[in-house]
Amino acid sequence: MKADNPIGIFDSGVGGTSIWKEIHQLLPNEHTLYLADSKNAPYGNRSAEEISALSVKNTEKLLEMGAKIIVVACNTATTNAISLLRKNYDIPFIGIEPAIKPAALQSKTGKIGILATRGTLSSALFSQTSDTFTKDISVVEVIGEGLVPLIENGDFDNPELDKLLQKYIKPMIAANVDYLVLGCSHYPYLIPKLSKILPEHIKIIDSGIAVAKQTKFLLEKHDLIRKEISTPKLQFYSNTGIGTLKYLLGEFDNIEIETMDF
Template sequence: MANDRDCTDSLRLAARGVGGSPDLTIGVLDSGIGGLNVLRELVRILPNERYVYYADEKNAPYGEKPEGIVKSLVDDAVEFMVDLGVKAVVIACNTATSVAIDELRAKYSVPIIGMEPAIKPALMTDKRVLLMATPVTIRSGRLKKLLNKSGEADRVDLLEAPRLVEFAEASMFDSTEVKQYIRELLQGYDLSAYSSLVLGCSHFSFFKSVFRSIFPENIQIFDGSCGTADNLKAVLLRNSLCGNSGLSVEYCYSGEILCDKAEIKRLDRLCGISTEEGE
């Protein structure tokens, strides 16, 4: 197994690319593994790119931390990836986007794509919309602006679900505890009144099958992964930054390059990358 220095040198070489900006790496950031759901969509529509995925595992979860601490942690992560020489950064975390995206865009010159709850398409359905997110996202001014902009904020109910992040980080995707927790959260809600469920945290996408087993079968589930990937693709096309070097994905945990092959294979599986592609 390579040591951390060897891994870092290898990653820096990949990030710098060869012969121009399109060969550079795309940075993808989340507090933990939730952003792998976004990375899966990125790989699907941009399969010839190099990616470095940054999971701030030492500081996860972000969803119940003070906003100032979240801003500082996210800035450290983005600075780490910018120092590698990435051509764009995707904040694959609703919490981080809600409190830090404006300051990040003001500070760094690389394109920074954020992630927001998919409220607009959810409101195209005929009934009420339930938005589940972390406490920081629910309280954020950015979400309030998004709801006000929709013009139909009165059709959207907000529900904090912080423990889902903890369950996801523990790989408890279909456990009895998860099902019990979600059912307890939804006590008092008339689920038949909802046509849409918006997952306002990238971690929550790991629980789609559980949500479908609890909600009426006609429920439509929305997350921000597709919109985030589409936004990145548009930015790359607009700036002639689309790569054509073939897929590669490397991982970092809180600023340390991940070299454990078993852990790399686990993350590859979670984001739908075959073992052969991940090696």
């Protein structure tokens, strides 16, 4: 694998662009390839077998397109399929898990909230991570049912979105949590709304920066950091419409957004 090859990233749709932004900020010189598998979103309501099959499909496509490293920018795909991917492909993989550890370590009230998809919360890897770091911590787990489709459609002004967030956050506030862990890469796009609902003492935590740092670490470890300083190619592909991608990435120049069947 050559250092000039792109970083490959996939998600069950547009949410992983929140992870891409952190990676691009930390590694602005790197080519990137992003697959938004919006046709099959949300992964969170699918079986473990389906999630694994979709993750394999996306990985095969990224390898075919020359990815030198793959970021699984989806909590559900990571918690259900990353061990299978690492076993079957000879390429570094970076996963994304809910940031339970920092929340648990920093909590003063001993209570944290986790907003995630059903597929993440029911996975073995999530259960293992949660058990490891929350022995003396009370955890309020809430499934963010219906949030991903609204984000996929770019429906940020839909009153239904505010109604759902109020409903999901209520039990966390009642339980006196002081950290809210976002367990889905789509959810950072809800931070402006969440900040208005949450009391000031509740801190929101997600995994984006940690994933970017791990990507940099692995690229350095495998001597895959791109040395050339020419403008990097930033390519995004969706297997449905590209309207929401364009909306979420509107601040960036030099990006290519296209539809592609995969």
